[in-house]
Amino acid sequence: MAQETTTLSSSAQQTRSSWPALWALVIGFFMILVDATIVAVGVPAIMRGLDADVNSVIWVTSSYLLAYAVPLLITGRLGDRVGPKWIYLIGLTVFTLSSLWCGFAGTITLLIVARVFQGLGASMMTPQTMTVITRTFPPEQRGRAMALWGAVAGIAGIVGPIAGGLLIDGPGWEWIFFINVPVGAVAFVLALRLVPRLETHSHRFDILGVLLSAGGMFAIVFGIQQGESYNWDTWIWGLIGSGVALMIAFVVWQRLNRSEPLVPLALFRDRNFSLSNGAILTVGFMILAMQLPFMLYAQTVRGFTPTQAALLMLPNAIVGIILAPIVGRLVDRYHPRYLAGFGLLVDAVALVWASLVLRPDTPVWQLLLPLTLLGVGTAFTFGPIGVSANRNLPLHQAGAGSGVFNATRQVGSVLGSAAIAALMESRLAAELPAMPGGASPSESEFGTLPPQLQDGFATAMSQSLLLPAAVIFLGFIVTIFLVAPKHLVAGRAGGSH
Known part of the structure; x- marks a missing residue:
């Protein structure tokens, strides 16, 4: 009886502390997701600062994403075994110290190595946020909690370039990494105080x-x-x-x-888990693959500063922030097929539209329209997909499910980064066979191009945007086959009597 009372008391304690704990965790989660995208706006500045070519700078992103993605399959399990709180704190420490290393890196090689350690820290942190949601929130509140998680993920992908632009034009590109140090310190203190200790489960690796x-x-x-x-x-x-x-x-x-x-294949017997993983793969691909060509176009063709280029994303961010709480309320009430499907289809349309207007002389307001529409689509994707993936998983598989889902999203980002790098290089070679002096586009130090080369460069970036548009449309097709969660089915059945 005493043990039962202790268990109930512990459960009540976890319920009371769920929302403060989640807010503490998403600060660190937001930081690592911003870091995954913030480098995109800094590509030209890093190339100039470290005397690197575009392919080397792409590895600054890819090395981070690869080191982030691969360990996710085991760090989710590690959280189940040791406790999500402690794995999160260790990962946050590694990430924060690696950010300091990135800022002081004097060569492109050192920066790439430091980014690997950043990715390892991020891989320890991410699954623990979803695990805490699954294990501390009752089923009827998980939708709102996961919507917050999804909103943070979506907004981070938008805010990253804006923050990057302001920092690069201000103190310098190194500060896109230095900024993580004070944020990481605050996140550590909050998580240490607010995140509860959860029961551990034994796992083999x-x-x-x-x-x-x-x-x-x-x-x-x-x-x-x-x-x-x-x-x-x-x-x-x-x-x-x-x-x-x-x-x-x-x-x-x-x-x-x-x-x-490492990956319990039994997880994929749940239809929504399997389909949601397919959908989030395309989302991860899209976010990275659209930012690189757009930021290079804005700075290289239009001559925008990093801040000006990043501020083109501001309407996108504002729309995402406004819609996030609205979508959060809808997640537990409507079929995920309609919410996520709408968001992914809107994303595909927005990217095709952006591709059509990416020209050297396009008025800025015409660039902002498809980017704003992209914010609408993104707001409807993360929350509904995340809820669909994890709603039916048993508690003892929460860590494994979180690890697989986040690994899938990061694998999409890695593939998106690699594929867009290859496509951009191919299209630049086709549209700009040689830069002045005979240098290839990938070897050139990007600044503002002379007028005679701007049209070819813009065309190459425009063509590159069609790749993430096609991939995100595949995600829309996947979401068509999502099934309604049990509580919605039960609700409809109850209403029919």
Whole structure:
């Protein structure tokens, strides 16, 4: 009886502390997501500051995303075993110290290495936020909690470039990393005080699964991103093929592993979990793949400063912030198919529209219209998809489910970064065969282009935007097959009597 009373008291304590704990966690979550996108606006400045070419700077993003994505499969489980609070705090410490290292990096190589450690810290933090939601909020409140999580994810992708522009034009590109230090310190204190200790579950770790997935992802991403640089030689295709083979071997091993696989394939028996992972993959792809060509166009063709280029995203951010609480209230009341499907379709339309108006002489107001529409679509995607993924998972698989879902989103970002880098380089080579002096576009130090080259560069960036548009449309098709959550089905059944 005493044990029961203790358990009930602990449960009540967790319920009371759920919202303050979530707010404490999303501060760090917001910071790491901003960091995933903030580099996009700083590409020209980092190239100039560290004397690097565009492909090297793309690795500043890709190395972070790759180090972020691969460990997510195990850090979710680690949170279940050690406790989400402690894994989150360790990850936050690693991320914050690595941010300091990034700011002091004097070469592109050191910056890429520091970004790897940043990604490792982020991978420890992210799954714990979704785990806390699943394990501390009652089912009827999880929709609103996950909507907050989703809104933070969506807004971070928009705010990142704006914050980056202001910092780059002010104290310098190094401050897009230094800014994380005071924010990380505040987030650490809040999480230490407000996040409850949760019951732990024993897990074994699938080391072979980690090696297979890490090797496969690295081979695929490196091959896609470096393919254009090596003229798509046979060994590049062999590397990509090897990566695919390793990922197939990973899936087979997960099925054969009778102990405790890294990815419990039983999770995918839930239809909405499987479909939501497919949808969030396309969202992760889209967010990274649209920002790089747009920011290069704004700064290189239009001659905007980083702040001016980033402020083009301001209407996008404002719309997302306004709509986020509205969508949060809708998530528990309406079919996720309609909410997420609407958002993804709007995103696809907005990107095609942006591609059509990306010209050297386009009035600024015509650029703002599709970007604003993109904010509407993004506001309707993260929350409904996140809720659909995790609503039906048992509590003991919360960490595994969170890890898989976040890993899927980050894999999408990694693939988006690699694919858009390859596509941009290919289109630049086609539209601008040689820069002045005979340099290739990827080797040139980007500044404002002379008028005779602006049209070709704008065309290359415009064509590149069609890739994320096509991928996000695939996400829309996936969401058509989502099914209504049990409480909505039960509600309709009750109303029919």
